[in-house]
Amino acid sequence: MWTLRAAVRRGAWLSRLVRGRPVPRAAPPPLPPPPWPGRALAAFGTGKAGGLQGRGGGGGGRGPRAHGGTSGAGEAEEEPEDEEEEEEEEELLRREPLLPSGTQRVCLVHPEIKGGPRKPTLTRAEWQVAEAKALVHTLDHWSVVETMVVPTKAPDRKLIFGKGTLEQLTEKIRSLSEVTAVFLNVERMSMPTKKELEAAWRVQVFDRFTVVLHIFRCNARTKEARLQVALAELPLLRSNMKHDLARLDGHGGNSRYIMGSGESFVQVQQRLMKEKEMKIRRALERLRQKRQLLGRQRRRREFPVVSVVGYTNCGKTTLIKALTGDGAMQPRDQLFATLDVTAHAGSLPSRLAVVYMDTIGFLSELPHSLIASFSATLQDVAHSDVILHVRDVSHPEAELQKLSVLAALRGLGLPAPLLDSVLEAHNKVDLVPGYRPSGPRALAVSALRGLGLEELKAALEAAVLSATGRRVLTLRVRLAGPQLSWLHAEAAVQDVQVVPEAGVADVTVIISDAAYGRFRKLFPG
Numbered sequence: 086m087w088t089l090r091a092a093v094r095r096g097a098w099l100s101r102l103v104r105g106r107p108v109p110r111a112a113p114p115p116l117p118p119p120p121w122p123g124r125a126l127a128a129f130g131t132g133k134a135g136g137l138q139g140r141g142g143g144g145g146g147r148g149p150r151a152h153g154g155t156s157g158a159g160e161a162e163e164e165p166e167d168e169e170e171e172e173e174e175e176e177l178l179r180r181e182p183l184l185p186s187g188t189q190r191v192c193l194v195h196p197e198i199k200g201g202p203r204k205p206t207l208t209r210a211e212w213q214v215a216e217a218k219a220l221v222h223t224l225d226h227w228s229v230v231e232t233m234v235v236p237t238k239a240p241d242r243k244l245i246f247g248k249g250t251l252e253q254l255t256e257k258i259r260s261l262s263e264v265t266a267v268f269l270n271v272e273r274m275s276m277p278t279k280k281e282l283e284a285a286w287r288v289q290v291f292d293r294f295t296v297v298l299h300i301f302r303c304n305a306r307t308k309e310a311r312l313q314v315a316l317a318e319l320p321l322l323r324s325n326m327k328h329d330l331a332r333l334d335g336h337g338g339n340s341r342y343i344m345g346s347g348e349s350f351v352q353v354q355q356r357l358m359k360e361k362e363m364k365i366r367r368a369l370e371r372l373r374q375k376r377q378l379l380g381r382q383r384r385r386r387e388f389p390v391v392s393v394v395g396y397t398n399c400g401k402t403t404l405i406k407a408l409t410g411d412g413a414m415q416p417r418d419q420l421f422a423t424l425d426v427t428a429h430a431g432s433l434p435s436r437l438a439v440v441y442m443d444t445i446g447f448l449s450e451l452p453h454s455l456i457a458s459f460s461a462t463l464q465d466v467a468h469s470d471v472i473l474h475v476r477d478v479s480h481p482e483a484e485l486q487k488l489s490v491l492a493a494l495r496g497l498g499l500p501a502p503l504l505d506s507v508l509e510a511h512n513k514v515d516l517v518p519g520y521r522p523s524g525p526r527a528l529a530v531s532a533l534r535g536l537g538l539e540e541l542k543a544a545l546e547a548a549v550l551s552a553t554g555r556r557v558l559t560l561r562v563r564l565a566g567p568q569l570s571w572l573h574a575e576a577a578v579q580d581v582q583v584v585p586e587a588g589v590a591d592v593t594v595i596i597s598d599a600a601y602g603r604f605r606k607l608f609p610g
């Protein structure tokens with residue numbers, strides 16, 4: 086999972102649906118409040134207290150622990166839809182559980198590739214194992230009771246391990262009576278492989294794809310995220326179907342024609358699958374159009390947007406919470422806690438209002454279909470003014486994580502100026518005493534302890550101003566003239582200091598270059 090191969094893959098994070106959240110007012114404004122926050126409410130919809138996350142109920146019965154997060158207080162309902170569409174979407178989302186319910190004591194089997202082109206070059210088995218364990222622990226009532234790192238020279242063969250190694254492994258697993266399931270840390274396992282290993286080991290066997298998919302299912306809140314997960318599941322359904330049909334074929338069942346339909350059983354199954362895929366894609370398209378509409382409204386209101394991206398569990402949600410004072414946000418120590426894009430309003434040092442977009446975390450070596458089904462929504466990042474890349478600098482694989490995230494960003498085809506202006510927040514420095522960030526666009530912070538936040542806000546403000554062609558200026562105007570009201574109409578007035586004896590005021594504004602040009606033309610001197 087931590088391979089270079091993974092690092093050059095397309096993005097593994099993804100979705101977003103922006104909903105309305107009221108703007109937390111950072112501090113009571115001493116003078117006329119900047120115009121943006123008020124308008125932000127309209128831009129994001131209802132403005133209901135605490136609102137803006139997606140709706141709950143993503144994944145069925147059981148799932149990642151410490152549920153709550155975005156499903157908590159102040160959910161904003163999605164816009165009412167055509168009832169028929171609504172029913173169709175709900176139907177598409179009705180699915181069998183992916184993993185068994187109840188307590189599971191897992192044996193983690195990690196195939197360590199010895200030599201060959203697939204040997205990971207940049208990482209060590211222990212970190213791959215640590216990440217796999219974190220995935221298992223994300224599931225409610227699941228624990229890892231045994232871990233085995235097992236060498237293999239040819240992981241692509243059907244049973245992954247050589248004959249002798251497999252026999253030893255089978256013996257060991259069978260002797261572990263408390264084990265109820267095996268998590269085989271491979272990206273994807275074919276159905277025949279799964280069945281054969283389950284028969285040998287006498288417990289259920291899961292691969293990374295199924296576990297990650299299950300976590301995604303459980304954490305997806307908005308309908309868009311849930312549909313994206315449903316789309317990502319189709320390859321799994323297809324391979325299950327193929328397996329079932331092959332078995333049926335053994336009994337002469339699948340090539341028979343269904344009476345009156347002119348189609349064989351196989352053809353009916355394949356057609357239904359195709360129809361399902363088309364329906365999901367259509368439903369996603371409808372939702373995306375709505376999202377684009379919100380995006381356009383936001384841009385029309387000139388509302389600066391900072392997309393907060395980074396490897397999963399690096400502290401994105403915690404940092405946004407610290408920057409905005411948004412008490413409703415619930416960071417969690419688990420992978421993929423955030424699966425829906427949410428927008429959170431905050432203000433920068435010059436009282437410049439800004440929207441932070443919380444995004445899904447990146448994880449290397451996510452199965453391709455999972456990535457593909459989410460990547461379209463990542464395009465939202467392309468429409469932000471500034472990207473803030475949060476990094477967990479206390480993580481031993483911090484550099485590799487950075488490579489993965491940058492590769493994902495590049496894969497999105499973002500505009501070059503946006504990529505060049507990425508700011509890095511080196512987070513969790515409370516765990517790394519004496520940490521000094523290297524690089525000109527990096528700042529050390531601890532989102533949890535509130536360290537370095539003012540410096541980060543100042544850097545964000547400079548980045549937002551330069552990205553949006555704005556600047557902060559203090560202009561002296563005559564109180565008797567029309568300049569002050571002109572500035573109120575055309576720029577964001579941040580502060581007015583009246584000098585009564587001179588009949589003037591020093592007005593601090595955030596103003597676009599174009600508006601400043603007009604101001605100078607209208608009021609020369």
Ligand SMILES: Nc1nc2c(ncn2[C@@H]2O[C@H](COP(=O)(O)OP(=O)(O)OP(=O)(O)O)[C@@H](O)[C@H]2O)c(=O)[nH]1
Pocket residue numbers: 395396397398399400401402403404415416417418419420421422423424444445446447512513514515516530531532533534
């Ligand atoms: N020590 C320390 N822990 C932190 C810091 N920031 C975040 N954390 C912890 O890191 C864990 C993950 O935080 P989140 O904010 O949920 O991370 P995320 O990047 O949003 O994670 P995903 O949504 O799963 O991708 C939580 O347990 C946080 O309390 C920090 O500055 N210092």
Ligand SMILES: [Mg+2]
Pocket residue numbers: 401402403416422423443444
């Ligand atoms: Mg998060």
